[in-house]
Amino acid sequence: MSSNTFDVIIVGAGPAGTTAALILARKGLKVILIERGEFPGAKNMFGGALFGRVLDEIIPEYWAKAPVERFINRKIITLLAEDSAVSLDFNSAAFKQAPYNGFVVMRTRFDRWYAVEAVKAGAVLLTQTTVDDVIREGNQVVGVVARRAQGELRAKVVIAADGALSFLAQKAGLRKDFTPEQFSLGVKEVIQLPPGALEERFGLTGDEGLSNEYLGRMGDGLHGGAFLYTNKDSLSIGVVAQAHSLKEKQVTIYDALEKFKRHPAVAPLLEGGRFLEYSAHLIPEAGANMIPRLYTGGMLVTGNAAGLVLVGGVFLEGVNCAIASGRIAAETVLQAFEKGIFDKRAMAEYEARLKASFVLRDINRYKSAIPLLMNKRLYEVYPSFACRTLENWFTVDGTGHPKLAGMVKGLLGEDVGLWQLAGDGYQMGRALLW
Amino acid sequence: MTKLDDKLYKTRFLPSEKSHIKIIDLDVCRQKCPDKVCTIFCPAGVYGWEEDQMAIGYEGCLECGTCRYGCPYDNIDWHNPQGGFGVMYKFG
Numbered sequence: 001m002s003s004n005t006f007d008v009i010i011v012g013a014g015p016a017g018t019t020a021a022l023i024l025a026r027k028g029l030k031v032i033l034i035e036r037g038e039f040p041g042a043k044n045m046f047g048g049a050l051f052g053r054v055l056d057e058i059i060p061e062y063w064a065k066a067p068v069e070r071f072i073n074r075k076i077i078t079l080l081a082e083d084s085a086v087s088l089d090f091n092s093a094a095f096k097q098a099p100y101n102g103f104v105v106m107r108t109r110f111d112r113w114y115a116v117e118a119v120k121a122g123a124v125l126l127t128q129t130t131v132d133d134v135i136r137e138g139n140q141v142v143g144v145v146a147r148r149a150q151g152e153l154r155a156k157v158v159i160a161a162d163g164a165l166s167f168l169a170q171k172a173g174l175r176k177d178f179t180p181e182q183f184s185l186g187v188k189e190v191i192q193l194p195p196g197a198l199e200e201r202f203g204l205t206g207d208e209g210l211s212n213e214y215l216g217r218m219g220d221g222l223h224g225g226a227f228l229y230t231n232k233d234s235l236s237i238g239v240v241a242q243a244h245s246l247k248e249k250q251v252t253i254y255d256a257l258e259k260f261k262r263h264p265a266v267a268p269l270l271e272g273g274r275f276l277e278y279s280a281h282l283i284p285e286a287g288a289n290m291i292p293r294l295y296t297g298g299m300l301v302t303g304n305a306a307g308l309v310l311v312g313g314v315f316l317e318g319v320n321c322a323i324a325s326g327r328i329a330a331e332t333v334l335q336a337f338e339k340g341i342f343d344k345r346a347m348a349e350y351e352a353r354l355k356a357s358f359v360l361r362d363i364n365r366y367k368s369a370i371p372l373l374m375n376k377r378l379y380e381v382y383p384s385f386a387c388r389t390l391e392n393w394f395t396v397d398g399t400g401h402p403k404l405a406g407m408v409k410g411l412l413g414e415d416v417g418l419w420q421l422a423g424d425g426y427q428m429g430r431a432l433l434w
Numbered sequence: 435m436t437k438l439d440d441k442l443y444k445t446r447f448l449p450s451e452k453s454h455i456k457i458i459d460l461d462v463c464r465q466k467c468p469d470k471v472c473t474i475f476c477p478a479g480v481y482g483w484e485e486d487q488m489a490i491g492y493e494g495c496l497e498c499g500t501c502r503y504g505c506p507y508d509n510i511d512w513h514n515p516q517g518g519f520g521v522m523y524k525f526g
Contacts, residue, residue: 036514036515036517036518037517037518037522038448038518038522041523041526042521042522042523042526043497043520043521043522043523043526044523044526045523045525045526046526106525106526107523107525107526108523108524108525108526109525109526111526127517127518128517128518129517129518130514130515130516130517132513132514146517147516147517148517164499165499165502165514167513167514177502177503177508178503179503180503180504183500183503185475185477185498185500187477189436189441190525234525236525243475243500243503243504246471246474246475246500246504247471247474247475247504247506250469250471250474251474252474252475252477252479253475253477254438254441254477254479258436275436275440275441275444276444276524276525277444277445277446277523277524277525278438278441278442278444278445278496279445279496279521279523279525279526280477280478280496280498280500281498282498282499282500282503
């Protein structure tokens with residue numbers, strides 16, 4: 001075998017690509033993992049939560065080895081109005097114990113550590129290398145073209161794990177451009193807090209941590225939400241906005257983030273904080289409707305490159321889907337090597353296995369959440385409706401407390417009618433409840 | 435309140451000498467696109483319309499790719515920068 005020929009080429013050393021590389025290298029295959037960043041993770045960002053049960057199966061008790069920030073035992077969902085907020089605050093003792101439900105991680109640290117695990121298993125890691133195209137012979141993908149001298153690399157199978165923008169899947173003709181209705185833009189700041197402030201402000205002890213997701217109008221009218229995660233001694237705070245609303249409302253996402261940071265329910269949490277980093281990422285959010293063709297002869301598409309993100313309103317999960325898809329891709333490739341067949345039919349096994357796994361089962365199960373998330377009243381009406389109702393209800397001013405139904409009835413008609421409320425309730429139910 | 439420029443200043447970049455972003459046909463921006471939405475939706479403020487030219491500060495690009503899909507005229511040619519260049523997160 002020449003130095004430019006491998007069993008498997010994996011493009012992108014994020015969670016999907018590294019998982020595939022790790023599993024295939026453990027089985028003794030000749031694997032190259034190509035990363036365009038200075039090191040794995042250098043280009044990567046996300047909100048902050050890794051739901052790692054799927055990783056525990058690959059690296060048992062990974063939390064003892066991986067650079068995790070805090071486990072997440074508190075999950076808060078907040079409806080945000082202009083100057084008030086109402087939250088559901090879930091705190092679980094079970095989430096504080098192994099195997100833990102999730103951790104906050106920083107991607108530059110986590111992805112780098114994970115790629116080293118693949119290298120230890122025998123994978124070759126090539127960093128600072130951008131891959132521009134696939135090499136085809138007939139209907140079969142047989143390699144990639146990297147932007148460097150002697151950039152043609154060949155393999156039996158190419159795994160595209162090159163993230164949400166996947167140029168590789170596009171070059172292979174497996175996916176089309178997104179429309180602005182199909183994705184959101186997320187931005188994040190990491191803010192260093194004074195010593196002890198994190199524990200005090202969020203009531204955390206030891207390695208306890210929390211995630212807080214906010215739903216509401218962002219900035220002056222963006223549809224989306226915001227998030228806050230506790231790192232070891234800093235906060236990750238960000239805003240997510242549907243791309244179409246960025247275009248329609250003529251509001252920048254960085255102004256929306258600044259406004260969120262000034263919200264009376266948020267500003268005290270950031271007091272005395274020092275800005276460390278600003279980052280941005282695109283989130284494929286059309287669920288089952290935007291998943292590209294997942295395979296062709298000699299090629300599989302994984303993780304964000306395949307749009308494998310669970311968008312379920314109260315769920316927004318990507319890294320666990322990426323790890324699972326990388327693992328399933330590796331299993332498909334191993335089976336192909338056993339048989340010595342790498343054509344499109346052999347690769348089809350990948351899709352079948354994904355459909356049988358939680359990844360595509362969840363994405364399909366929650367596909368009715370997508371139209372709900374496109375419902376403008378979810379951002380423009382209901383969060384402020386809920387906050388206003390409670391504000392009125394809780395106000396003690398000598399006029400007495402009407403019953404809640406009467407309050408809601410009084411507010412109805414201002415922004416939303418009874419039938420519309422019922423219709424939206426049904427849509428919400430279909431999305432999340434049944 | 436942190437200004438966008440200050441945020442970008444503290445974020446780590448190693449810009450390549452060559453831009454990875456190109457406007458395909460500037461006349462499309464001039465004649466068909468009064469809103470210049472790229473100057474709004476880019477989270478790093480890479481695009482700025484100056485008189486009748488598009489100033490592209492590719493050195494501060496966060497590589498999210500929103501402009502690839504956000505331009506209403508598909509008039510932005512955005513590619514991954516040369517390997518090892520571009521944004522380099524410290525935290526991510």
